[in-house]
Amino acid sequence: KQEVTQIPAALSVPEGENLVLNCSFTDSAIYNLQWFRQDPGKGLTSLLLIQSSQREQTSGRLNASLDKSSGRSTLYIAASQPGDSATYLCAVPDQAGTALIFGKGTTLSVSS
Amino acid sequence: NAGVTQTPKFRILKIGQSMTLQCAQDMNHNYMYWYRQDPGMGLKLIYYSVGAGITDKGEVPNGYNVSRSTTEDFPLRLELAAPSQTSVYFCASSPSRTGGNQPQHFGDGTRLSIL
Numbered sequence: 001k002q003e004v005t006q007i008p009a010a011l012s013v014p015e016g017e018n019l020v021l022n023c024s025f026t027d028s029a030i031y032n033l034q035w036f037r038q039d040p041g042k043g044l045t046s047l048l049l050i051q052s053s054q055r056e057q058t059s060g061r062l063n064a065s066l067d068k069s070s071g072r073s074t075l076y077i078a079a080s081q082p083g084d085s086a087t088y089l090c091a092v093p094d095q096a097g098t099a100l101i102f103g104k105g106t107t108l109s110v111s112s
Numbered sequence: 113n114a115g116v117t118q119t120p121k122f123r124i125l126k127i128g129q130s131m132t133l134q135c136a137q138d139m140n141h142n143y144m145y146w147y148r149q150d151p152g153m154g155l156k157l158i159y160y161s162v163g164a165g166i167t168d169k170g171e172v173p174n175g176y177n178v179s180r181s182t183t184e185d186f187p188l189r190l191e192l193a194a195p196s197q198t199s200v201y202f203c204a205s206s207p208s209r210t211g212g213n214q215p216q217h218f219g220d221g222t223r224l225s226i227l
Contacts (some may be wrong), residue, residue, distance in 0.1 A: 004154065036218075043116075043202055044155075044217035076128070089154070097211025099170055102154035108121030 002027045006103035021106045023090035028068045036089040073092040080110045114138050118219035125193045133188040133222050135203030143206045144186040148199040193226045
């Protein structure tokens with residue numbers, strides 16, 4: 001059964017730092033991997049979706065990489081800002097391509 | 113763009129009561145999902161639908177029912193509410209199956225407490 005793990009559970013950094021969030025999954029036979037952002041009391045916002053055939057995706061200051069063989073993905077945030085403070089979730093589809101299987105998230109706090 | 117709209121945003125129920133969580137999307141997506149998120153846990157799929165009239169169980173369906181009479185609406189019904197159903201419920205939609213190339217779009221959630 002696919003399991004998704006995110007480390008660390010929480011991270012605090014000063015404004016301006018570059019940082020990396022980690023996501024690992026146990027079954028490398030994935031269709032894609034998605035990164036979401038969740039603000040307190042809000043729903044999830046899709047940040048990046050990496051297809052299984054891709055190695056990385058970029059959107060602004062965000063870069064997500066995927067290494068299927070090792071079962072890992074990283075979300076790189078450049079020049080962090082207080083507005084980046086949120087919980088970041090990664091998710092992969094289940095074997096049937098029906099549901100998303102989520103990690104528990106990394107809660108990021110960026111101080112000014 | 114409204115996207116995915118969930119109502120109500122908050123609700124307190126007594127044990128044994130019933131209620132329906134509403135979800136509507138205006139993106140003409142065929143695929144819709146209900147997840148629950150418990151504190152410190154990842155989201156878990158309750159039910160999903162691949163189109164009007166077609167629904168199926170997810171990982172944690174017990175105590176819930178769904179229907180999908182239109183493309184736009186996907187209500188989730190709780191019968192005989194139990195304290196274990198205290199959670200945040202998220203509805204999501206997507207134009208393609210989860211294994212495709214389109215992300216899921218989420219509503220802001222319904223925060224439900226059963227006392």
